[in-house]
Amino acid sequence: MKKITQILVLLIAVFSNAQKFENLAQTPPQGWNSWNTFGTDINETLVKGIADKFIELGLKDAGYQYIVLDDGWMAKERDGNGNLVADPEKFPNGMKHLADYIHSKGLKFGLYNCAGATTCAGYPGSRGHEYQDAQTYASWDIDYLKYDWCDTGKINAESAYTTMRDALYKAGRPVVFSICEWGDNEPWKWAKDVGHLWRVTGDIINCWDCEVGHGSWSSSGVWKIINMRKEIRKSAGPGHWNDFDMMEVGNGMTNAEDRSHFAMWSMLASPLIMGNDLRTASKETIKTLSNKEVINVNQDKLGIQGFRFTNENNMEIWIKPLDNNQWALTFVNMSNHPLDFVFDWKNHDIGDDVNGRYVDMIKNTFQIRDLFNHKNLGDTSTNLKARIEPHDVLMVTLNK
Numbered sequence: 476m477k478k479i480t481q482i483l484v485l486l487i488a489v490f491s492n493a494q495k496f497e498n499l500a501q502t503p504p505q506g507w508n509s510w511n512t513f514g515t516d517i518n519e520t521l522v523k524g525i526a527d528k529f530i531e532l533g534l535k536d537a538g539y540q541y542i543v544l545d546d547g548w549m550a551k552e553r554d555g556n557g558n559l560v561a562d563p564e565k566f567p568n569g570m571k572h573l574a575d576y577i578h579s580k581g582l583k584f585g586l587y588n589c590a591g592a593t594t595c596a597g598y599p600g601s602r603g604h605e606y607q608d609a610q611t612y613a614s615w616d617i618d619y620l621k622y623d624w625c626d627t628g629k630i631n632a633e634s635a636y637t638t639m640r641d642a643l644y645k646a647g648r649p650v651v652f653s654i655c656e657w658g659d660n661e662p663w664k665w666a667k668d669v670g671h672l673w674r675v676t677g678d679i680i681n682c683w684d685c686e687v688g689h690g691s692w693s694s695s696g697v698w699k700i701i702n703m704r705k706e707i708r709k710s711a712g713p714g715h716w717n718d719f720d721m722m723e724v725g726n727g728m729t730n731a732e733d734r735s736h737f738a739m740w741s742m743l744a745s746p747l748i749m750g751n752d753l754r755t756a757s758k759e760t761i762k763t764l765s766n767k768e769v770i771n772v773n774q775d776k777l778g779i780q781g782f783r784f785t786n787e788n789n790m791e792i793w794i795k796p797l798d799n800n801q802w803a804l805t806f807v808n809m810s811n812h813p814l815d816f817v818f819d820w821k822n823h824d825i826g827d828d829v830n831g832r833y834v835d836m837i838k839n840t841f842q843i844r845d846l847f848n849h850k851n852l853g854d855t856s857t858n859l860k861a862r863i864e865p866h867d868v869l870m871v872t873l874n875k
């Protein structure tokens with residue numbers, strides 16, 4: 476009898492803790508992650524500098540809140556009690572100190588680990604230590620966990636991620652749970668109640684459309700990533716997002732390509748996780764990353780992932796239904812030369828079959844707002860005429 480009572484008490488505690496996780500990512504998470512630029516070369520001074528820049532550059536005001544340390548933050552060995560410890564040279568004051576610093580700026584703090592025995596860079600993974608590690612994160616006041624998939628042998632992804640989720644529930648501190656198994660086990664089919672976001676592809680790299688091999692795996696440029704998955708948009712929505720990986724804005728593509736990349740992550744309702752060095756970022760990069768009009772499309776409360784409408788004559792056209800019967804449209808010039816085009820609104824049926832949203836463009840007239848140039852472009856009673864530079868974008872919303 477005593478045992479049954481204990482189990483019941485535990486179940487009730489876990490259930491009420493689980494509720495605390497429900498509303499953590501009603502819109503796609505916005506933040507910064509160390510991996511794309513720094514790899515394992517991370518330390519306390521860098522992270523504090525990034526947190527300061529969130530405030531100084533207006534990124535916090537633009538909605539970014541999570542600062543996430545990726546692989547390489549740990550010491551190579553657990554301590555004598557099996558606890559994870561921060562690398563004492565990189566983080567001499569430990570993780571709680573860093574969490575306090577980040578929280579003092581009104582921001583949130585995330586860490587990385589892995590479902591396997593070791594992380595992708597060879598540090599201690601969480602396999603067999605899930606409940607212990609979740610307690611450690613709670614004791615450090617961690618708000619976000621990115622959980623990777625290296626060194627996992629034959630374990631089942633759904634159960635491995637569910638174990639970590641339950642461990643986080645039990646520890647009780649609300650944590651955004653970011654699943655990173657690269658889409659290998661189709662998380663869009665099972666992860667809705669396990670994590671808040673799940674990677675849908677392998678790693679991104681800072682190019683428009685390239686693929687770079689690393690032996691047994693390869694990284695993909697922005698458009699390779701976008702084109703890799705079909706038919707998964709219906710799985711995204713408030714609380715559970717398709718994650719197209721951390722952004723490469725500011726990491727070497729042209730400003731036009733960066734704008735298109737940022738526009739597309741917003742159209743896809745992907746988490747907006749910056750991956751550049753904010754301490755040295757150019758004005759143009761920050762202008763793109765903090766463009767509130769574009770971010771509003773990403774953060775739209777319906778949480779509908781956009782879709783490709785057409786891709787003809789070197790022009791990709793994407794559509795995303797928005798709250799209040801508004802729509803976002805993005806025109807991307809895929810070619811290497813400027814593109815002059817005319818778009819006849821009356822000849823295009825704007826609609827989204829998956830979500831049953833349609834608009835009769837003959838009976839309805841919308842105001843057109845250009846989100847990168849911050850200006851109104853008239854309305855849909857006349858054809859849209861525009862020139863788009865190579866790999867650049869025209870992103871608009873249609874408003875009544």
Ligand code: GLA
Pocket residue numbers: 510545546587594595596623655677678
């Ligand atoms: C994997 C992930 C990356 C990054 C590295 C760290 O490749 O997909 O995003 O976390 O591991 O080693």
